[in-house]
Amino acid sequence: MKEKELRIALVCYGGVSLAVYMHGVTKELLTLVKASQRRHAPGDGTGDAPGDGSTASIGPPAGSGAVYLDLLERIGRRLDLRVVVDAVAGSSAGGINGVFLARGLAHDLPLDPLTDLWLENADVTRLLAPDRRARAWSKWFLRPLLWLALGRSRSLAPDAEARGKLSLFVRSRWFQPPFSGDRLLEMLLEAACAMGVPATPAASLLPPGMPLSLIVTVTDFHGFRQIIAAHDPPLIEEREHRRLFRFEYRRPAEGEGITDFDLDSVPGLAFAARATASFPGAFPPAQLAQLDRVLAAAGLDWPARARFLEVCFPAPEAGGDPAQASLIDGSVLNNKPFAAALAAIAGRPAFREVDRRIVYVDPNPAPPGDNGRRAPPGFFRTLKGALSDIPRNEPVRDELAAIAERNARVARLRGVLEGARPRVEALVARVLGGTPPEAPTYAQMRGWRDAAGSLAAADAGFAYEAYLRLKIGRVLDGLAALLARLAGLDPDGEAVPRLRRALDAWAASRGITADATGGGSDAAGAEPPWVGFLRDFDVEFRRRRLRFVVREVNRLYGLAGDGGFAETRPQDLDELKSALYGTLEGLHVLAEGLPLGPEERALAARAVVAANGPPDPDLLDRVLRAVAVALDLEGQSRRTDELFCLMGLNYLGAAARAELFTAYVGFAFWDVLAFATSGWRELEEFHEIKVDRIGPPDARLLRAAGAPLRLQGARLNSFGAFFSRHDREHDYLLGRLHAAERAIDLLADAAGPGVLDAGTVAAAKHRAFRAVLEGERCRLGRRVLALAESWVAAAAAAGA
Secondary structure, X not given: OOEEEEEEEEEEOOOHHHHHHHHHHHHHHHHHHXXXXXXXXXXXXXXXXXXXXXXXXXXXXXXXXXXXXXHHXXXXXXXXXXXXXXXXXXXXXXXXXXXXXXXXXXXXXXXXXXXXXXXXXXXXXXXXOHHHXXXXXXXXXXXXXXXXXXXXXXXXXXXXXXXXXXXXXXXXXXXXXXXOHHHHHHHHHHHHHHOOOOOOOOOOOOOOOOOEEEEEEEEEEEEEEEXXXXXXXXXXXXXXXXXXXXXXXXXXXXXXXXXXXXXXXXXXXXXXXXXXXXXXXXXXXXXXXXXXXXXXXXXXXOOOHHHHHHHHOOHHHHOOOHHXXXXXXXXXXXXXXXXXXXXXXXXXXXXXXXEEEEEEEOOOOOOOOOOOOOOOOOHHHHHHXXXXXXXXXXXXXXXXXXXXXXXHHHHHHHHHHHHXXXXXXXXXXXXXXXOOOOOOOHHHHHHHXXXXXXXXXXHHOOHHHHHHHHHHHHHHHHHHHHHHHHOOOOOOOXXXXXXXXXXXXXXXXXXXXXXXXXXXXXXXOOOOHHHHHXXXXXXXXXXXXXXXXXXXXXXXHOOOOOHHHOOOXXXXXXXXXXXXXXXXXXXXXXHHOOOXXXXXXXXXXXXXXXXXXXXXXXXXXXXXXXXHHHHOHHHHHHHHHHHHHHHXXXXXXXXXXXHXXXXXXXXXXXXXXXXXXXXXXXXXXXXXXXXXXXXXXXXXXXXXXXXXXXXXXXXXXXXHHHHOHHHHHHHHHHHHHHHHHHHHHHHHHXXXXXXXXXXXXXXXXXXXXXXXXXXXXXXXXXXXXXXXXXXXXXXXXXXX
């Protein structure tokens, strides 16, 4: 059966109290992913390859999860569809929700503690700092003015609760942030801990081998040093105020993985959530000292502190002690982190055919046709717009246009590769001397790979020199970053350009150039120096080759069991792909950091220092020799050859063997074709990226039934929901309902035309709405439930 992954990278905007709506959305998306994981749990016949130790949530899904599971099973009659969220990028209020969603995804944990935080504690009376809270007669002279203003504009505070709390807020202490940063941090820490621990060590909503990335934007008030290469002067120093906090989860197919979402990491996650939501004027800036104070008061440790500081505050960037950094709201400079999400998903492995989506949550989009007010702004309105409103509402047109352009390049490059397939197949047959044997030996496999490389060099002609120059340059770039990392420096920092120049001089002195493009030995039988260099250090070539082979394995799923592929079984492809991902994971670990001892690291540090003076090729020889031994890329290639000989080619059938030989043995031909024109950047997944929005206008069925376009929390410059429990309940429930409708839209679209008819989709939406309402009856008030009941009933009547 054909397999597909609906793979989502989620972007959550800032929005102050609109965080409550976004929480409803993220909670529903987590429910969708849990339902998909339940369907694909090991033992039900549709799970991942043997050895998948992930666990779905215990018991069958309830509420709207049961609706999603039913839809996935209906789709499963024709298409095995799996839903995965593998990247989350958030800013400000969206950053808080992103942190908690990522922790839930990484370890299959509930979001109910965050629901309690938003509904119970996201209230002005809970957030106000005690020393700034108004007393009964504080600023008593303002009461008549407030009554007059609210009487004329009841839309600002439509109920008694909101009016009373707005009065308390306005009469509280001025010219200092009214809200308590310590109290918010305590709330976030308590909620993150209350999510609990995984049911088993392997519990996750991510398939084995697939990473999860969380990116949270913050604004560093004082900034940090950035060194930029230029001509004259050669280096320019600037202050950078945009900072990204990154967290990662990865569990390989075999062995232990890494996680930044376990209980040891909760303090860092809570601090990131607190920092990204430090709305200027409302909360004081966040500092690490504040976290230390809160942890000490709670009697909690932070075992993952060192890793958090290493990743989020690289030493060369910080320019000093990270404790001195003052962090304010991420939305000040990066309220819509599309670029961070796109960077996170670049090069992600694909277990099946991928339907890649960027889904962004916009709780307060501009109304259709709204061109804004045309009257000239006054003095204070101009200042407010320039300092706050406009920076936080920058358009995403450039990001969406870049995605559209990338999709067009992907389509063109895929056409180029497919057009070249017959030619590559003929070249591979020429290398093999016929059809692939049933049981090749390791020596044969290596010989064929080497022969394909030589033939690719000869067949490409003068174009091979450009390809080779790019490859050597890319490897030298990687080595410069690696040496900086081994020396304990930032791989993107100021030391890297100097190291790169030193490596260029070293390569020239050792004859590692692209001048000789024949690819073979000279008259004395010696290989050109660049051959040994690439054999020892070209990690990325091996990674590209494995990704390409995995792509071809994914293509075979749609052919397995039919015609010439009748002997190929999906479970055999699963097993092969699992082993390929294990090898790919090993290469990823090598690229990130080498198992070098103190002596070798000291050598790398010496090389960094020496890069400031005259070139020292002998020192680089010693350092790179140690790096080559640690990388052991020839050993990696040998193990991959063995994998193909033992697993991949002995039982897949002749047609599948030929396809995989064309991909693996013939990769040199594919690489020459694509690397020089694209570097494979656009072809990592070979799929376009579609963009979907979740916001009040996009839930069309509910909109037609009378659900509002504007959220309650959008009042008072998006602080509205902090003044009313009713408003928070209203927006939270709308978030869940909107996300339920949009989740079903996503499933129907990913399934493809004709799989789910319009009646089935509409009925599923009605069932999901009802399931959400039933699940929230014990938590929400009557007024909100009655209002939602009217929307759902109207939607059902319209559908009937």
